[in-house]
Amino acid sequence: VSDPVSDALAQLLEETSSVSGGEVADYIPELANADPDDHGIALVSVLGRTYTAGDASTPFTIQSVSKAFVYALAVDEHGLEVVAERVGFEPSGESYNAISLEEDSGRPANPLINAGAIVTSALVPGDGPAAQRAAVEAGLSAFAGRDLAVNDEVFRSEVETGDRNRALAYLTKWSGALPGEVDDAIEVYVRQCSVMVTAEDLAIMGATLANGGRNPRTGEQVVGEEAAQAALSIMATCGMYDHSGEWMVRVGLPAKSGVGGGIVAAQPAQFGIGVYSPPLDEQGNSVRGVAGLEALSREFRLHLLAHPDEPRSPVESSRSDDDGHVVALRGEIDFIAAEQVVHELETLGADGLTIRLDLSAVTRIRPAAERLLAATAEDLAGSRCTVVADDPSGVVEQRRTARGGVLPTTTGSGR
Ligand code: GLN
Numbered sequence: 001v002s003d004p005v006s007d008a009l010a011q012l013l014e015e016t017s018s019v020s021g022g023e024v025a026d027y028i029p030e031l032a033n034a035d036p037d038d039h040g041i042a043l044v045s046v047l048g049r050t051y052t053a054g055d056a057s058t059p060f061t062i063q064s065v066s067k068a069f070v071y072a073l074a075v076d077e078h079g080l081e082v083v084a085e086r087v088g089f090e091p092s093g094e095s096y097n098a099i100s101l102e103e104d105s106g107r108p109a110n111p112l113i114n115a116g117a118i119v120t121s122a123l124v125p126g127d128g129p130a131a132q133r134a135a136v137e138a139g140l141s142a143f144a145g146r147d148l149a150v151n152d153e154v155f156r157s158e159v160e161t162g163d164r165n166r167a168l169a170y171l172t173k174w175s176g177a178l179p180g181e182v183d184d185a186i187e188v189y190v191r192q193c194s195v196m197v198t199a200e201d202l203a204i205m206g207a208t209l210a211n212g213g214r215n216p217r218t219g220e221q222v223v224g225e226e227a228a229q230a231a232l233s234i235m236a237t238c239g240m241y242d243h244s245g246e247w248m249v250r251v252g253l254p255a256k257s258g259v260g261g262g263i264v265a266a267q268p269a270q271f272g273i274g275v276y277s278p279p280l281d282e283q284g285n286s287v288r289g290v291a292g293l294e295a296l297s298r299e300f301r302l303h304l305l306a307h308p309d310e311p312r313s314p315v316e317s318s319r320s321d322d323d324g325h326v327v328a329l330r331g332e333i334d335f336i337a338a339e340q341v342v343h344e345l346e347t348l349g350a351d352g353l354t355i356r357l358d359l360s361a362v363t364r365i366r367p368a369a370e371r372l373l374a375a376t377a378e379d380l381a382g383s384r385c386t387v388v389a390d391d392p393s394g395v396v397e398q399r400r401t402a403r404g405g406v407l408p409t410t411t412g413s414g415r
Helices: 004-017 029-033 065-078 080-084 114-122 129-144 152-160 163-175 182-193 199-210 225-238 241-250 287-300 335-348 367-381
Strands: 040-045 050-054 255-257 262-267 271-276 315-321 324-333 354-365 386-390 409-411
Touching: 004 040, 004 050, 004 287, 029 152, 040 199, 050 199, 065 080, 065 114, 065 129, 065 182, 065 199, 065 225, 065 255, 065 262, 080 225, 114 129, 114 163, 114 182, 129 182, 129 199, 152 182, 163 182, 199 225, 199 262, 199 271, 225 241, 225 255, 241 287, 255 287, 262 287, 271 287, 315 335, 324 335, 324 367, 335 354, 335 367, 354 367, 367 386
Parallel strands: 324 354, 354 386, 386 409
Antiparallel strands: 040 050, 040 271, 255 262, 262 271, 315 324
């Protein structure tokens, strides 16, 4: 069965299948076996619906895409501040396996380069590497909503050829960033990179971050909102290695790539996307994956910082009736909508007038907007004008202003 979203994804694959260039990674010998023509994409909405095209269920190793999710697990376990003592936040401007330690603190620059990811893996809860390995596999599986397996050939292949990663781990141990032993951390890290996923898995994992840490398929709260937000933030600034700045300008979505050929991207509160195509560019990012996500972002205006259309007025009508004045609002009330309501109220605010805000067609009030409306009601009370909200569906959450007041309501007492 076709649907408009999958059709758009299929068309995108077709357009980008002609993009050539790049090399399949072979520095981990097992990776060289990947089929360079494999090409798949999947999108999962935060409501859990899935759309796919091409080789969306072909398995490959997650590699560095895992780093963002393991960072979320570590932050969820210890809190951001504890993790921040050992791993930094800044893009390194260097390749993924660079020796990037901050001079004064000895922290790796960020958790998405190998040095930082190895330290992050060592922060996963568990007594010893076997328990930590299990925790990582369980955590990644929870993000994907199914039991993910490890590719033992890739694991062994990378352990055998992983001297550079061991060297990075020794440096972080020497600088004090790495807790525990080098071999233990490497075992957990390499194991995590050898977990098998599909483009569809990556899309669900991305959707889980986009959904505040709750897997939209299983309903499981995998990590808290704060950890999901931290992971998305570091993906936005460091997710594509030395291509992260250009990526943010061209695509404008938090993302993470891996040398297996996978890329995950997410649009907060909307969806996650997974793309798979093994040939890599010089930075180690999938050539067709980058091209596809660039095209997708351009075509559907997905850039998070794109200028939205002019704010529409939330005021549906404003009229006098027997009891005073009714201002009917509609849609979602964010800051810029509330600002327009404040202007309307201040224009109306006269001695003794009662203004009713009809919220029956309001879908949601953002915290800042509610506080702004409540503070305006407080101000107008000073000139003996009463503002009261009719809130039949309970969108008002009774958030307090700086002076301690709440937006007065006649019906519905908040949720
Ligand atoms: N396991 C790989 C490594 O450590 C991951 C690198 C990557 O995907 N960029 O070299």
